[in-house]
Amino acid sequence: MPRSARPLTETQVRNAKPREKAYKLFDGAGLFLEVPTAGNRRWRFKYRFDGKEKLLAFGVYPDVSLSEARERRDDARKLVRNGRDPSEVRRELKAAGEGGDRSSFRAVAEEWLSKKQGTWTPYHLGNVRSSLERDVYPSIGDKSIKTIQPTQMLSIIKAVETRGALDVAARVVQRCSNIFRHGVMTGRCTSNPAAELRGVVTQRKVTHRAAISRAEIPEFLTKLENYDGRPETRIGLRLLMLTFVRTNELRGARWSEIGFDKAEWRIPAERMKMHLEHIVPLAKQSVTALLELQKFTGYSELMFPGADGIKPISENTMLYALYRMGYHGRATGHGFRALASTCLNELGWKGEVIERQLAHAERNKVRAAYNRAQYLAERRQMMQAWADFIDAQRTGKVVALKRKNSG
Secondary structure, eight states, X not given: OOOXXXXXXXXXXXXXXXXXXXXXXXXXXXXXXXXXXXXXXXXXXXXXXXXXXXXXXXXXXXTSOHHHHHHHHHHHHHHHHTTOOHHHHHHHHHHHHTTXXXXXXXXXXXXXXXXXXXXXXXXXXXXXXXXXXXXXXXXXXXXXXXXXXXXHHHHHHHHHHHTTOHHHHHHHHHHHHHHHHHHHHTTXXXXXXXXXXXXXXXXXXXXXXXXOOGGGXXXXXXXXXXXXXXXXXXXXXXXXXXXXXOHHHHHTOBGGGEETTTTEEEXXXXXSTTSSOEEEEOOHHHHHHHHHHHHHHXXXXXXXXXXXXXXXXXXXXXXXXXXXXXXXXXXXXXXXXXXXXXXXXXXXXXXXXXXXXXXXXXXXXXXXXXTTTTTXXXXXXXXXXXXXXXXXXXXXXXXXXXXXXXX
């Protein structure tokens, strides 16, 4: 059966019914759904290892969703890239679970990660696992955790520092320290060699995220209109400016989160930094931008799909676009949040309304959950006023950005 030119959608998978002959629905990168003439639909992953074609089962649909199958496929592909056979790794893990060696650093780390699944977003969990697979597992992943020495940890950290990733080095120390602590608590090691590296990691000088000033808005808008890169990226930068969400919240957005009827974007809790649903009122200009974007990416579940059509665009996509526009060191995606906050505060909007729209931390979690829609009417008014203000910068027209009820 010919492969689909586009990734599968949840609707296609849900509606896949048995036929006279068994068939397959291909999602891409080796993942497909096997639909038999009777019985359960099953996820399969086809890959090549050592020149041989192999098949791996990922479970039954709907017990394993489309997104979960993709995550398992991506994990398996990483193993292949690192020279490991996913089928063999599965057998090793099964053997470990049945009484085999559970004292390797990798086994303890994966156990620690599994305990974080309920508290971390899938995006963050994936980042942490990728960091361990890239920087730690190749050196000590298969070693018994109780035999690892501080000098071995130091070699790992220095290798990360050598490539200039100082922030990553600090996070690797912190994550490894937590893994060793878990090993101590579960009786598989007696010391924490990563904890002895505190103060050893080179510290990067803290700088604020670069942001354009209010006076630079007209020039930026002109450059954005003339941006010669992908139209999706241009629209993405405009949406960052209009909505001032975090870059990760934008690039991971799904069309199902947009309510065109209510002109609002509801970002689910699992994608938010504070793990609480966030409502973004959409100004008329934002809706127009989204409708334009839909012409380019409406086929996908993701608003900003990457090259493979399955994962979101890279976290550097927007940043590199700003570089191309001449804003290297002068602006970042996060900087639009600072720009909006500064301008809105200067022009008389209530601080609590601005902070709620920025989705900043609320110390009282119960209150935060209760207040997720707080000030929504004022926020709608503010977001439309902000969009009108931005548009006016192109024409030089003076627009009052102050809220109507200033008293």
